[in-house]
Structures are given as C-alpha cells and as structure tokens.
Amino acid sequence: MEPPQRPQASLFQVYLRLRPPQAGNASAERAVLVEEPEQDNAPPTHITLNPPNDRRRAIEKFAFTRVFEEDATQLDLFQGTRVLPLVEAVLAPHGGDGTDGLLATLGVTGSGKTHTMLGSRSQRGLTQLALDVVYRSIDTNIVDCDTCPTLEAGLRSADASEAAIYSAPAFLENVYSDFKGPSRAGSRAATPMIVRPQHDFIRPSLLDMCPQLPGHFPDSPNSVRLVCHEDDLSHITMLSTPPSQRKQNMLPLQMPVASSRPKLAYASPQKKHYMSLTSTAKSKNLTKTPIKGDYPPPPTPRRQLQRPSALPQMPDISSIRASIDPSAEYAIVISMYEVYNDRIFDLLTPPVKSNATKEYRRRALLFKPTESSPDRKVVAGLRKVICGNLREALMVLEAGLHERRVAGTGSNSSSSRSHGFFCVEVKKRRRGRTDGQWGTSTLSIVDLAGSERARDAKTQGATLAEAGKINESLMYLGQCLQMQSDASSSAKPNLVPFRQCKLTELLFSNSFPSASVAQSVSHRRAPQKAVMIVTADPLGDFNATSQILRYSALAREVTVPRIPSITSTILANASSTAHFHLPEPSPGCSSPLGSPQSHHRPFFQQPSATYQRTFSPMSDTERATMENAAMEIARMADMIDQLNAELSRESEGRMAAEAHLLSMEDRVVELEQEIREECYADFEHRLALEMGRWKASLSLEQERGEEHWDRKIEVLARSVSVVLTAPSDEDDVEDEDKENVLIENLEQENDRLRREVAVLKRELSSRTPSKRAPLQERGDVSGVKADIPGLGSKMEQLRVSGSRDERAPRVTSTGSPTKKMRKLPAKKWDSIDVDDDLL
Numbered sequence: 001m002e003p004p005q006r007p008q009a010s011l012f013q014v015y016l017r018l019r020p021p022q023a024g025n026a027s028a029e030r031a032v033l034v035e036e037p038e039q040d041n042a043p044p045t046h047i048t049l050n051p052p053n054d055r056r057r058a059i060e061k062f063a064f065t066r067v068f069e070e071d072a073t074q075l076d077l078f079q080g081t082r083v084l085p086l087v088e089a090v091l092a093p094h095g096g097d098g099t100d101g102l103l104a105t106l107g108v109t110g111s112g113k114t115h116t117m118l119g120s121r122s123q124r125g126l127t128q129l130a131l132d133v134v135y136r137s138i139d140t141n142i143v144d145c146d147t148c149p150t151l152e153a154g155l156r157s158a159d160a161s162e163a164a165i166y167s168a169p170a171f172l173e174n175v176y177s178d179f180k181g182p183s184r185a186g187s188r189a190a191t192p193m194i195v196r197p198q199h200d201f202i203r204p205s206l207l208d209m210c211p212q213l214p215g216h217f218p219d220s221p222n223s224v225r226l227v228c229h230e231d232d233l234s235h236i237t238m239l240s241t242p243p244s245q246r247k248q249n250m251l252p253l254q255m256p257v258a259s260s261r262p263k264l265a266y267a268s269p270q271k272k273h274y275m276s277l278t279s280t281a282k283s284k285n286l287t288k289t290p291i292k293g294d295y296p297p298p299p300t301p302r303r304q305l306q307r308p309s310a311l312p313q314m315p316d317i318s319s320i321r322a323s324i325d326p327s328a329e330y331a332i333v334i335s336m337y338e339v340y341n342d343r344i345f346d347l348l349t350p351p352v353k354s355n356a357t358k359e360y361r362r363r364a365l366l367f368k369p370t371e372s373s374p375d376r377k378v379v380a381g382l383r384k385v386i387c388g389n390l391r392e393a394l395m396v397l398e399a400g401l402h403e404r405r406v407a408g409t410g411s412n413s414s415s416s417r418s419h420g421f422f423c424v425e426v427k428k429r430r431r432g433r434t435d436g437q438w439g440t441s442t443l444s445i446v447d448l449a450g451s452e453r454a455r456d457a458k459t460q461g462a463t464l465a466e467a468g469k470i471n472e473s474l475m476y477l478g479q480c481l482q483m484q485s486d487a488s489s490s491a492k493p494n495l496v497p498f499r500q501c502k503l504t505e506l507l508f509s510n511s512f513p514s515a516s517v518a519q520s521v522s523h524r525r526a527p528q529k530a531v532m533i534v535t536a537d538p539l540g541d542f543n544a545t546s547q548i549l550r551y552s553a554l555a556r557e558v559t560v561p562r563i564p565s566i567t568s569t570i571l572a573n574a575s576s577t578a579h580f581h582l583p584e585p586s587p588g589c590s591s592p593l594g595s596p597q598s599h600h601r602p603f604f605q606q607p608s609a610t611y612q613r614t615f616s617p618m619s620d621t622e623r624a625t626m627e628n629a630a631m632e633i634a635r636m637a638d639m640i641d642q643l644n645a646e647l648s649r650e651s652e653g654r655m656a657a658e659a660h661l662l663s664m665e666d667r668v669v670e671l672e673q674e675i676r677e678e679c680y681a682d683f684e685h686r687l688a689l690e691m692g693r694w695k696a697s698l699s700l701e702q703e704r705g706e707e708h709w710d711r712k713i714e715v716l717a718r719s720v721s722v723v724l725t726a727p728s729d730e731d732d733v734e735d736e737d738k739e740n741v742l743i744e745n746l747e748q749e750n751d752r753l754r755r756e757v758a759v760l761k762r763e764l765s766s767r768t769p770s771k772r773a774p775l776q777e778r779g780d781v782s783g784v785k786a787d788i789p790g791l792g793s794k795m796e797q798l799r800v801s802g803s804r805d806e807r808a809p810r811v812t813s814t815g816s817p818t819k820k821m822r823k824l825p826a827k828k829w830d831s832i833d834v835d836d837d838l839l
C-alpha cells in the first residue's frame with residue numbers, strides 16, 4: 001500500500017510519534033497497532049486503533065505522512081519529519097525572501113510533546129537541533145552585533161511588530177547571575193533516552209558513541225538506553241537493554257557528555273522497568289508532587305536565574321548543514337510567548353507588580369495588524385533578542401522556558417499549561433549592504449498543551465479551568481485540521497475556521513498566501529510550510545487518543561467488522577437444527593449483513609470476508625424467520641452504532657461546552673480582577689485630585705478667615721480706641737509726630753516772618769522821620785500784622801502736652817477731651833508778643 005502523499009491543499013504534513021510505555025503501565029492493553037508497510041524498508045504510515053474490551057465499537061484506521069514507533073530517537077524525528085527543509089525554506093538559499101515554517105506538536109497530555117520539541121535534561125529536542133543547524137549553516141554569513149554597531153538599530157527599524165529589541169549579552173546579563181545555589185527543576189522532566197545504534201538514519205558519530213551491545217529492546221533489536229545520573233548531568237549511563245529484561249552479565253557503560261574523562265560504573269542489578277524514572281526525575285516528582293488542586297504558582301518577579309552550566313549535547317548533528325544564500329548576510333532574532341487561557345503573554349518580559357493586588361502579573365499582548373504590517377497580523381509588543389551564536393540562543397530559550405506555566409497533574413508531573421511558541425526570526429539582506437533593508441522569515445516551533453480529562457488528570461480549581469481552555473482551543477484546532485484534510489480530499493474548497501481562537505489564528509494565519517495591499521503582487525508572501533507531529537501513547541486512554549487521531553490524521557477509515565454478539569448467539573442457538581448461507585457482504589461494505597457503514601476518506605481495501613454459517617435442515621418459514629430476525633438484529637446493531645456515534649458526538653459537544661463554560665468563568669474572574677484594579681487605580685487618582693482640591697480650598701478658607709479676623713480686630717480696636725479715653729502709646733507717638741511736624745513748619749514760618757519784620761524795621765529806621773508813617777498804615781505790613789493774632793490762636797490750638805507721662809485727659813481750646821495737649825515752650829511766643837508790642 002502506498003503511503004499517503006501530502007495532498008496539494010493540505011496545510012500540514014502530519015507525523016505520528018508513539019511514545020514508549022510509562023513506568024507501571026506496561027501491562028495495559030495496547031490500543032494502537034502499527035500496520036506493516038507494504039514495501040520493504042519503507043517507513044510505516046498507517047495505524048489501527050482497536051477499542052479495548054468493547055466489541056461493538058468500530059475499528060479505526062488512520063494514515064499519516066509517517067509513523068514513528070516507540071523506539072524512534074530524537075535524531076530519527078529530526079530527520080524523518082523533514083525539519084531540515086523547513087529550516088532551508090526559512091534561510092532562502094536561492095535568494096529573495098524566505099518562507100515561514102511552522103513545526104508543532106499535538107497530543108494527549110503526557111504523550112511526549114515537550115519531550116519531542118524541547119528534549120530533556122540529557123538530550124536535545126527538535127528546537128535545539130533546528131537552532132544548531134541554523135547557526136552551523138550561517139556560521140560565516142552571520143552579522144555580529146559587536147562588529148556592526150548599527151545592527152541593533154537597523155533591525156529595530158525593520159521590525160514590524162512594535163517589538164523591543166535587545167542584544168543577547170544585554171538581555172542575558174539581566175536574566176542570569178552567577179548564582180551559586182542548588183539548581184531548580186526546570187519545566188521539563190529528565191527523560192531516559194532510548195537510542196537504536198543500528199538504524200538507517202543514525203549518523204556515524206552516534207554509532208561511535210553507542211557501540212552495538214547485546215540485548216533486546218521491545219520491538220527494536222540492539223537498542224540501548226542512556227540514563228542521566230542524579231546530580232551529575234554530565235554523565236549518562238548506557239544500558240544495553242531495558243532493565244526489566246537485562247541479564248546480570250550485561251555491562252552498562254557510563255559516558256561523559258560534557259567532560260572528556262570517561263567513567264565506568266556498573267548499573268544496579270535491581271530489576272526495574274525500562275521506562276522507570278531516573279533518580280533525577282524521581283526527585284523532581286517528589287518536589288513537585290501532583291495533584292489535587294495543585295494550582296500553578298502565581299507569577300513572581302523574574303529572579304536571577306542560574307546560568308546553566310552544561311546543556312545537553314546529544315544527539316550530535318554536527319555534520320548536518322542547511323543550504324544558505326552565499327550572497328546574503330543573516331541575523332537571528334529570537335522571541336518566545338505562550339498562549340494561556342486564550343491570551344498571549346511574552347515569556348521574555350518579566351511580570352510587573354500590580355499596584356492594587358501587589359501580585360506580579362503579565363500584560364497580555366495583541367495579535368493584530370500594525371502600522372508597518374497592515375496586511376498581516378503580528379504579535380505586537382514582544383521583547384526580542386538578537387542572538388549571535390547558538391549558546392546565546394539556547395540561554396534565551398532556557399530563560400523563556402523558566403517563565404512558562406507548568407503544573408503537576410495526575411497525568412504528567414510537569415504538564416504544560418499553555419501553548420508555547422518559540423520563534424526564530426531569520427533576518428536576511430544582501431551581504432555588505434549595511435544600509436540594505438532586512439527581509440524576515442520565521443521558523444515557529446510550537447509545543448502545544450495536551451488535551452486531558454479532568455477525571456484522569458485529577459485537576460481542580462485553576463488547573464481544571466486551564467484544562468477547559470486547553471481542550472477548547474485544541475477542539476478548534478481539531479476542527480481546522482479536519483477542514484483542511486476534508487478540503488484536500490474534495491474538490492470543493494473548504495474554509496478553515498481558524499479565527500475561532502488565538503491558538504488557531506496564530507497557527508493558521510500564515511497558511512494562506514497574502515499580498516500587501518500597498519505593494520505589488522510580486523511581494524505576495526508564500527504560505528508557510530507546516531509540520532505537525534502528533535504524539536500518542538499506545539497504552540494510553542483509548543477515547544482521548546482516538547479523538548486526537550481523528551482530528552489530525554490525513555485519512556481515516558472506520559470498519560465495523562463483527563456481527564453483534566446477540567446475533568451470533570441467536571444463530572448459534574439455531575445452528576443445532578438448521579444450515580443456511582448468509583448472503584455475502586456486498587463489495588465495499590464491511591458488515592457481514594450488508595448494513596451500510598459510513599467511511600471517511602477511504603483509502604484502505606475493504607476486507608473481503610465471507611461469513612458462512614451451516615445449519616441443519618429447517619423449514620422455509622423457519623429459515624425466513626431466522627433471516628428476518630438476523631436482518632432485524634443487524635439493523636438494530638447499526639442503529640445502536642449510529643446512536644453510539646451520536647452519543648459520543650454529543651458528549652464531545654457537552655465536554656466542549658463545559659470547557660467553554662469553565663474558561664468563561666475563568667475569564668469572568670480575570671475580568672473582575674482587572675475591573676477591580678482599574679476601579680482601584682481610578683479611585684486612587686480621584687482621591688488624590690480631591691485631596692489636592694480640598695487642601696487648596698482649606699488654605700484659601702484659612703486665609704480668608706484670618707483676613708476676616710484681622711478686619712474684625714481692627715474694627716474692634718477702632719471702637720475700643722473711641723471708647724477708651726486714654727489713647728494708646730502708639731497713637732500718642734504718631735499724633736505727636738504729626739503735631740511736631742506742624743509745629744516745626746509753623747516755627748519756620750514764624751522765623752521767616754520775624755526776618756521780614758526785622759527788614760522792615762531796618763528800612764523804617766533809615767528813613768527820615770517825616771517820611772515815617774506808622775506801620776499800621778502801610779499796606780505791605782498790615783497783612784503780616786493781621787495774621788499774627790490768627791497764627792497765635794492757631795498755635796494755641798496745637799498746643800499739646802509736652803510731657804508723655806501726663807495721662808490725664810485735658811480739655812483743649814476746642815474742648816475736645818480725647819487728645820493730650822503738649823505744652824510748647826512759651827518763650828518764643830512770648831518774644832513774638834514782645835516784638836509785636838514793639839511794633
């Protein structure tokens with residue numbers, strides 16, 4: 001049978017990876033069986049899903065681009081899923097802009113998605129391997145931030161997503177310190193690594209590392225297992241076979257990963273399951289005990305992380321290179337974000353402390369068109385890091401993973417609670433053109449959260465609500481995948497409803513060609529190349545696995561192979577007396593009784609079974625009755641199947657609705673929190689304004705009050721001064737001053753007049769007596785003389801008491817009792833009187 005080719009319209013290549021059995025689960029009934037490939041040496045492409053202990057349920061067959069069995073290594077996956085062509089498409093070796101690539105995993109919780117994408121503490125995942133290839137390939141064409149100071153500014157101006165762009169040294173300095181404390185468990189489990197030394201795809205370097213050893217691994221001859229040792233990740237023990245099957249005479253090897261000094265040690269002879277947890281994983285499980293009501297820790301400020309001393313080096317892909325454009329220079333910009341409860345959060349930006357709740361929270365980002373990207377939605381406002389080499393990129397990856405939400409559940413001790421996106425932006429421009437525009441293409445690596453059943457995962461509270469949201473988004477993703485494969489199998493174009501949630505929007509919005517509205521058709525972007533790796537546990541929950549496979553498989557066929565058991569019973573009872581031939585099933589119908597079956601996208605040959613029963617002779621009527629009964633039973637069996645199918649559809653719908661409800665409740669709680677925070681901030685703002693206003697009016701009021709009291713006091717003082725007979729000392733002084741000035745003026749006037757009188761006298765004495773006329777008759781002197789008595793009376797009026805101690809009231813010439821009178825020295829006035837008399 002030919003493996004199914006990727007249909008033209010299909011948006012994803014879909015691969016299936018089966019995980020090895022988990023410890024303690026080996027005896028469970030295996031539901032997934034891998035079909036033998038029709039051609040020798042061809043990789044398997046089909047699986048059969050057998051319902052356990054339920055003879056009435058249909059057997060389903062699924063087709064994938066390729067199926068990887070339990071013993072497949074990370075390297076097998078890297079090579080078999082064609083990650084290299086994805087990387088090459090992004091690097092655009094033939095010039096021009098690259099094509100975006102998407103590599104994602106989908107599966108039930110605990111089926112090995114994170115293991116596949118991000119690896120474990122002892123082996124690398126597809127993310128690290130893809131990064132390794134990218135950096136190795138552009139090694140001589142990468143631009144260095146240190147030697148090109150304008151690089152950062154150039155990349156910043158070329159970015160269309162309103163991102164904050166940093167250089168890796170600046171970013172890492174901020175995140176990592178030389179912390180000397182014990183290392184913390186990361187977001188991934190320490191996983192035993194299974195390596196097949198004799199495999200078509202294994203590179204010589206790996207074969208060198210894993211010499212062929214005696215032993216047997218399930219379904220895979222000559223397999224070895226590498227187990228990392230507690231507290232020493234630099235060493236791994238190579239076990240020739242699973243411990244459960246290991247014989248006493250087998251010699252485990254211990255090999256250095258980071259250090260070159262080899263160590264030899266004997267593994268414990270104790271019998272262990274071959275997938276039993278390593279000691280590191282055990283300790284991790286102890287510290288992160290699942291389960292009931294295990295809430296994810298609230299986001300905290302990013303502590304300074306411990307710089308990872310040794311990152312896993314295996315598998316080695318040093319000989320693999322992707323083709324690049326030799327005339328171009330490249331820069332790599334990395335960003336990471338997660339989709340949690342249908343909202344996007346940056347994993348490279350530390351959370352900020354909320355004023356209202358005093359908790360550390362992240363700000364959700366928007367997936368939207370921006371000013372520089374009007375035709376294409378982008379995640380706006382991310383923090384991006386320019387990484388000049390593989391080590392920097394891996395450190396940034398580790399920092400981002402540290403921030404990702406992970407929780408222990410009943411199904412997985414470190415279960416991803418969000419869909420993680422790791423984006424490698426490849427910036428490219430013509431070599432040597434420092435002012436040239438950077439073109440961008442992105443390789444997005446996505447580790448989806450796993451679908452889970454609350455009953456199995458034993459989740460509660462927030463973790464349960466998260467699960468609802470995860471299941472809901474995966475259901476939308478499933479719908480999109482089904483639509484795309486339906487579209488590819490029928491001529492009718494089918495619209496993929498990818499705008500239903502953030503996850504599908506992010507995964508599918510680049511799947512269709514887009515042309516910039518502002519630019520010509522030559523700037524049309526090619527749709528992304530996408531690879532989906534579906535992970536499944538063959539011994540896992542049948543319903544969950546079947547649901548995921550149904551969503552994701554490129555083709556599916558349903559067969560109802562058996563006569564319902566009740567029919568067999570009736571026929572068996574009748575067989576003692578009757579012999580007859582049931583009609584053969586019509587071609588294309590798998591039911592022995594000719595009942596119609598529904599087939600989805602058939603690609604398998606129908607089983608051409610002949611169902612014959614032999615009965616002893618019976619009458620025609622009996623035979624007809626039996627036939628009718630059998631037909632009726634078959635019809636009813638069909639009906640039951642249809643009802644069952646309907647029931648399972650309804651249950652799925654109910655589950656989705658419940659999940660939606662849970663997530664809505666969660667959203668409501670979040671909204672309430674946000675509204676509370678906003679109200680609190682608004683209230684504080686208003687309160688501050690009101691306080692300011694109140695203080696201002698208070699001080700104004702105080703001033704007014706003071707003025708008012710001043711005026712009152714003045715009025716009171718005035719009235720008191722009127723009432724009081726004795727004036728105050730101050731008034732006295734003031735009045736005295738005024739009077740003294742007046743007196744002085746008068747004295748000066750007096751002097752002047754006296755001088756005039758003297759002049760006139762002299763003039764008079766120099767005249768002859770006959771010419772002397774009495775002064776009274778002269779007009780020039782008469783005015784002066786007339787004034788003198790008036791002046792005297794004026795002076796009399798102003799006569800005040802000269803002594804300050806005289807407090808007793810005196811009656812002045814005008815009769816006023818209020819003023820003290822000052823007594824002027826009398827001699828001047830007396831002398832004037834004398835002078836006057838003289839005159």
Ligand SMILES: Nc1ncnc2c1ncn2[C@@H]1O[C@H](COP(=O)(O)OP(=O)(O)OP(=O)(O)O)[C@@H](O)[C@H]1O
Nearest residue numbers: 019109110111112113114115189191412415416450
């Ligand atoms: N192919 C594999 N080989 C060895 N170990 C594996 C494999 N797949 C998964 N495991 C181990 O199984 C455990 C669960 O795997 P993992 O965390 O990758 O599951 P997951 O699908 O990402 O789960 P979730 O959706 O809950 O995050 C881990 O300890 C992992 O190392």
